Amino acid sequence: ESIDLLEVRDFLVKLAYEAGELILSKTGKTGFVDKANSVDLVTETDAAVEKLVGEKLAEKYPNFEFMGEESYVPGETKLSEKPTFVVDPIDGTTNFIHSFPFSCTSLGFTVNRIPVVGVVYNPFLKLMYTGVKGHGSFLNDEPLPLRKSFSNLTLQNALIGIEWGTQRSGPNYKCKVDTFNKLAAEDGGMIHGFRSLGSAAMNICAVAAGQLDAYWEGGCYAWDVAAGWIILSEAGGRIVGGNPGIWDPSVDQRVYLAVKGDEGTEQFIKDFWDSIVGTLEY
Numbered sequence: 161e162s163i164d165l166l167e168v169r170d171f172l173v174k175l176a177y178e179a180g181e182l183i184l185s186k187t188g189k190t191g192f193v194d195k196a197n198s199v200d201l202v203t204e205t206d207a208a209v210e211k212l213v214g215e216k217l218a219e220k221y222p223n224f225e226f227m228g229e230e231s232y233v234p235g236e237t238k239l240s241e242k243p244t245f246v247v248d249p250i251d252g253t254t255n256f257i258h259s260f261p262f263s264c265t266s267l268g269f270t271v272n273r274i275p276v277v278g279v280v281y282n283p284f285l286k287l288m289y290t291g292v293k294g295h296g297s298f299l300n301d302e303p304l305p306l307r308k309s310f311s312n313l314t315l316q317n318a319l320i321g322i323e324w325g326t327q328r329s330g331p332n333y334k335c336k337v338d339t340f341n342k343l344a345a346e347d348g349g350m351i352h353g354f355r356s357l358g359s360a361a362m363n364i365c366a367v368a369a370g371q372l373d374a375y376w377e378g379g380c381y382a383w384d385v386a387a388g389w390i391i392l393s394e395a396g397g398r399i400v401g402g403n404p405g406i407w408d409p410s411v412d413q414r415v416y417l418a419v420k421g422d423e424g425t426e427q428f429i430k431d432f433w434d435s436i437v438g439t440l441e442y
């Protein structure tokens with residue numbers, strides 16, 4: 161049977177506002193614990209938001225699957241072909257802990273493992289990003305992208321989102337450091353600058369809005385990316401790299417580049433992979 165994607169979006173928007181209320185009510189009041197290491201953090205609010213969202217989705221859409229950051233079991237949880245809600249209750253948990261106002265709830269919906277609806281809501285700044293396959297994407301009521309490029313996108317004129325992520329040793333860390341170094345250096349990309357919003361979804365939405373030209377991550381999970389993926393695609397941009405389009409959540413550390421739609425995009429992607437990341441081990 162066909163799924164009414166606009167109805168799914170409207171329900172996810174409602175849930176995102178509810179999640180936002182809960183997040184705001186706990187800001188500055190939650191303790192945190194470590195997961196994999198001392199920079200991989202989680203709070204009781206992450207779990208509370210996932211429970212709220214998970215229960216309401218199960219009630220409304222009992223036949224759809226659910227995959228969430230806090231209930232993910234490494235090696236066991238798989239993103240299936242079935243209609244699935246892919247949820248990060250708080251993307252930007254470190255921001256949330258520090259009261260830096262760039263955390264959001266990221267609610268994606270995939271069919272055949274491809275995102276078709278995305279809702280990303282930052283309750284601190286009241287930023288509601290939505291995207292539905294075939295229906296465009298929006299920031300609040302404004303269609304995305306908010307602005308067109310000032311010139312063809314090249315490495316040399318790009319403002320690029322990056323994150324340190326949680327891996328701070330080994331090949332993944334080295335790949336990140338080498339990539340940042342090559343992008344910044346005069347004999348490398350010599351880009352305009354880096355920005356770190358501290359949330360994968362916020363970074364991807366900033367690309368969709370045309371505020372960042374690209375966002376490069378050295379490792380993410382499906383819930384960090386699913387909602388942003390369709391919001392960016394509907395704004396004319398795309399995500400390339402690692403394993404585009406298909407996720408296997410049992411495989412960690414997917415390297416990817418989110419890039420806006422622009423006359424220079426194809427060449428930019430080629431330059432990025434050929435001269436910056438392509439030669440590195442990750």
Ligand code: IPD
Nearest residue numbers: 250251252253323325358359360
């Ligand atoms: C993290 C953030 C961060 C990114 C990490 C993610 P979380 O998500 O999006 O910016 O660099 O890869 O895991 O833990 O805050 O939900």
